[in-house]
Amino acid sequence: MAVGRASFTLGERLERGLHLAFCMAVFAFLIAPMLIVVPLSFNAEPYFTFTEGMLSLDPDAYSLRWYRNVIGDGEWRHALVNSLVIGVSATFIATVLGVLAALGLSSPYMPSRQIVMGLLISPMVTPIIVSAAGMFFFYSELGLGQTHLSLILAHAALGTPFVVITVTATLSGFDTNLSRAASSLGAGPIVIFRRVQLPIIAPGVIAGALFAFATSFDEIVTVLFLGGLDQRTLPRQMWAGIREQISPEILAVATCLMVFAVLLLITVEWLRRRGVRHANR
Amino acid sequence: MAQSLRGARIRAAALTLPLVIFITVTFFVPLGSMLTRSFHSPQVADALPRTLALLEDWDGQSGPQEETFRTLGEEFRSLAKQRKLGGVATRINRLESGMRSTILKTARKLRRDQPESWREAMVAADEAWGEAGTWRALRRAGERFTLQHYLNALDLDRDDAGRIVTQPPERRIYLPLLWRTLVVSLAITVICLVLGYPVAYLIANSSPARSNLLLLLVLLPFWTSLLVRTTSWIVLLQNQGVVNDLLVAIGILGDDGRIAMVYNMTGTLIAMTQILLPFMILPLFAVMRTVSPQHLRAASSLGATFRQGFLRVYWPQTLPGVAAGSLLVFILSIGYYITPALVGGRTGQLISNMIAYHMQQSLNWGLAAALGVILLATVGLFYFVYDRLVGIEGMRFS
Numbered sequence: 001m002a003v004g005r006a007s008f009t010l011g012e013r014l015e016r017g018l019h020l021a022f023c024m025a026v027f028a029f030l031i032a033p034m035l036i037v038v039p040l041s042f043n044a045e046p047y048f049t050f051t052e053g054m055l056s057l058d059p060d061a062y063s064l065r066w067y068r069n070v071i072g073d074g075e076w077r078h079a080l081v082n083s084l085v086i087g088v089s090a091t092f093i094a095t096v097l098g099v100l101a102a103l104g105l106s107s108p109y110m111p112s113r114q115i116v117m118g119l120l121i122s123p124m125v126t127p128i129i130v131s132a133a134g135m136f137f138f139y140s141e142l143g144l145g146q147t148h149l150s151l152i153l154a155h156a157a158l159g160t161p162f163v164v165i166t167v168t169a170t171l172s173g174f175d176t177n178l179s180r181a182a183s184s185l186g187a188g189p190i191v192i193f194r195r196v197q198l199p200i201i202a203p204g205v206i207a208g209a210l211f212a213f214a215t216s217f218d219e220i221v222t223v224l225f226l227g228g229l230d231q232r233t234l235p236r237q238m239w240a241g242i243r244e245q246i247s248p249e250i251l252a253v254a255t256c257l258m259v260f261a262v263l264l265l266i267t268v269e270w271l272r273r274r275g276v277r278h279a280n281r
Numbered sequence: 282m283a284q285s286l287r288g289a290r291i292r293a294a295a296l297t298l299p300l301v302i303f304i305t306v307t308f309f310v311p312l313g314s315m316l317t318r319s320f321h322s323p324q325v326a327d328a329l330p331r332t333l334a335l336l337e338d339w340d341g342q343s344g345p346q347e348e349t350f351r352t353l354g355e356e357f358r359s360l361a362k363q364r365k366l367g368g369v370a371t372r373i374n375r376l377e378s379g380m381r382s383t384i385l386k387t388a389r390k391l392r393r394d395q396p397e398s399w400r401e402a403m404v405a406a407d408e409a410w411g412e413a414g415t416w417r418a419l420r421r422a423g424e425r426f427t428l429q430h431y432l433n434a435l436d437l438d439r440d441d442a443g444r445i446v447t448q449p450p451e452r453r454i455y456l457p458l459l460w461r462t463l464v465v466s467l468a469i470t471v472i473c474l475v476l477g478y479p480v481a482y483l484i485a486n487s488s489p490a491r492s493n494l495l496l497l498l499v500l501l502p503f504w505t506s507l508l509v510r511t512t513s514w515i516v517l518l519q520n521q522g523v524v525n526d527l528l529v530a531i532g533i534l535g536d537d538g539r540i541a542m543v544y545n546m547t548g549t550l551i552a553m554t555q556i557l558l559p560f561m562i563l564p565l566f567a568v569m570r571t572v573s574p575q576h577l578r579a580a581s582s583l584g585a586t587f588r589q590g591f592l593r594v595y596w597p598q599t600l601p602g603v604a605a606g607s608l609l610v611f612i613l614s615i616g617y618y619i620t621p622a623l624v625g626g627r628t629g630q631l632i633s634n635m636i637a638y639h640m641q642q643s644l645n646w647g648l649a650a651a652l653g654v655i656l657l658a659t660v661g662l663f664y665f666v667y668d669r670l671v672g673i674e675g676m677r678f679s
Contacts, residue, residue, distance in 0.1 A: 030559075101301070130653045157304060
C-alpha cells in the first residue's frame with residue numbers, strides 16, 4: 001500500500017495486518033461460495049456435499065455423470081436454445097435503440113437531458129417484481145401472454161439502461177472536434193457515425209451489448225410471469241430444479257454458467273482497457 | 282445561428298425518440314396498467330348491474346326491498362349458468378370474509394324453484410341476507426373505482442359506518458412486512474458498507490497490477506448468474522450442507538445440533554449481502570481512486586495519527602462514494618425477490634414475495650397491484666434522493 005510513512009510503529013503494523021486479514025475474509029466470502037460448487041458438480045453420488053471419497057481424492061468419487069445427464073436431457077437443451085434466442089433478440093433491440101439514444105443524450109444540445117436520462121434508466125432501478133407484474137397484465141390484455149415475443153420485448157426493455165449508460169460513458173470521452181472536422185470535409189451524419197464515431201465507441205457498444213445479453217440470460221422473474229412451458233429458459237429451469245427436484249445436475253449447469261461469466265468478464269475487461277488506451281492516446 | 286441550434290436540438294431529441302417510444306410502450310404502459318388495476322375493479326359491477334342499481338337508492342340501514350332480493354337471486358342464477366359465479370363470489374369475499382360460501386350456498390338453493398318470497402328463501406338459505414351489513418359489503422364490492430386494495434395493503438379497513446379504521450394488531454400483515462423489508466434492507470446496507478469499505482480502500486491503494494486483480498475478484502460474482510450464487514449458498518448453508526458438515530466434523534457442533542442457516546431470515550441476509558456487496562464496493566472504489574494519498578501523508582506529517590488522519594481527512598472525501606453505494610444497495614434490496622424466495626423459507630420473505638404470492642397463488646391481482654404501487658413509490662423516493670445526491674449518470678458497471 002502506498003499510504004503511510006516509511007517506518008511503522010508496532011500498532012500501525014498490527015492495524016495493517018488486521019486490515020489485510022479482514023479483506024481476505026471478505027474476498028473469501030465473495031468468491032468461495034461459488035468455487036465450492038465446481039468440485040461438487042463432479043460428485044459421483046447424488047449429494048450436495050463432499051463425500052469421504054472426494055476428500056481423499058479417490059478418482060472413483062468423481063464423475064461426469066451430471067454433465068452427461070444435462071447434455072442428454074432435452075429439457076435443458078430446450079432451455080439453452082430459448083435463452084439464446086431470447087437473449088440475442090433482446091440484445092439486438094436494446095443495442096440498436098440504446099446506441100441511438102446515447103448519441104442523442106451525449107449531444108450538448110439535447111433538451112431536458114436529465115429527465116430523459118432518468119426515464120430511460122428507470123427499468124434498471126424499478127423492482128423487478130413490479131415491472132414483471134405490470135408486463136404480465138399488459139401482455140395478457142394484448143393476448144401475448146406465454147409467447148417468445150413478450151419475453152424478448154420485456155428483456156429488451158430491461159437491458160436498454162445498461163447500453164445507454166455504457167455508451168454515454170464512452171461518448172463522454174469523445175472529442176466532438178472529430179465530428180466537426182469530418183463534417184467540414186463534407187461528411188454527412190451517417191458517414192460521420194459509421195467512419196468516425198462508431199470505431200471509437202465500439203468497445204462501449206460491445207460492452208453495453210454484453211451487459212444487455214447477461215441481463216437477459218440471467219433474468220428469471222419476467223420468465224416466471226410471462227413465459228409458459230415453451231418459454232422455459234436456463235434460469236427458469238434452474239429455478240424449477242432448486243424448488244422441485246433438487247439434483248446435482250443444477251451444480252453442473254451452475255459450473256458451466258460460471259465459466260461463461262468468467263469469459264464475459266474477461267471480454268468486458270479487455271474492451272474497457274482498450275477503451276482506456278484509446279482515450280489516453 | 283439560432284436556426285442551426287434548433288436543428289441540433291431536434292436532431293438530438295430525434296435520436297432518443299425511438300428508445301423513448303419503446304420504453305414507454307414496453308415499460309411505462311405496463312406500469313400504468315398495474316396502477317389502473319390497483320384502483321379500478323369493474324368485475325363485480327359488470328356481473329351484478331341491476332342489483333347494484335337498486336342498492337344505490339337504498340338507505341343502508343333497513344332490509345332491502347323484495348325486488349332487490351329477487352333481482353339479486355336472478356342475477357346469481359344467470360351467473361351460475363355461465364359458470365362465472367365462483368369468480369364473482371371470490372371477489373366479494375375479499376371484502377367480507379364468509380361471503381363466498383354464503384353466495385354459493387344461496388345460489389345452490391335457488392337453482393330450480395321459483396320462490397314466492399325471494400327474501401324468505403334467501404334468508405332461509407343463509408341468514409346473512411337478513412343483515413344490512415351483508416348488503417353494504419355487496420354495494421361496496423360493486424364500486425368500479427375503489428381504494429379498497431390500498432386500504433388492504435396498508436392494513437386498514439372500513440367499519441360499518443364506512444369510517445377508515447386500522448386492523449387489529451393480529452390481523453396486520455402488510456405494514457409489518459414493509460417495515461421488515463426496510464429494516465432488512467438497512468441491515469444489508471450497513472453490513473455491505475462495513476465489509477466493503479476496507480476492501481475498496483485496499484483496492485484503491487494497491488499497485489495497478491494488484492488493484493486490477495482484486496477488482497476482477499469483485500466483478501466475478503457481479504457477472505455470475507444470480508441463480509448460481511443462490512444455489513451455492515443453499516449448498517453451503519443447508520442442514521446437510523458443507524458448513525454444517527465441517528462444523529460437525531471438527532467437533533464444534535454435535536450431529537443433532539446443526540444450525541439452520543438457510544430457508545430462514547439468516548439465509549436471506551447472508552445471500553443478499555454477498556450478492557449486493559459488489560454494488561457497494563464499486564462506487565466506493567470509484568471515489569477512493571480520486572482521493573490523493575498525499576492528503577493522508579500531509580496529515581501524518583503534521584503529526585496526526587493514522588486514525589485522526591483517516592477520520593478527519595480521508596473519510597469525509599469518500600462520503601460521495603458511501604452515499605452512492607449505500608443508496609444503490611438499499612434500493613436494490615427493497616425490491617429483491619428471487620433470493621428471498623429461494624433461501625428465505627417462511628420467515629425470510631420480503632414485500633416482493635408477497636406481491637408474487639398475490640399474483641400467482643391467491644390471484645388477488647388488485648391487491649398485488651396496490652402493493653406494487655406502494656413498493657414502487659418507496660423505491661422511487663430513494664431513487665429521487667439518489668439522483669439528487671449522486672446523479673444517475675454516475676452509475677458504472679465496469
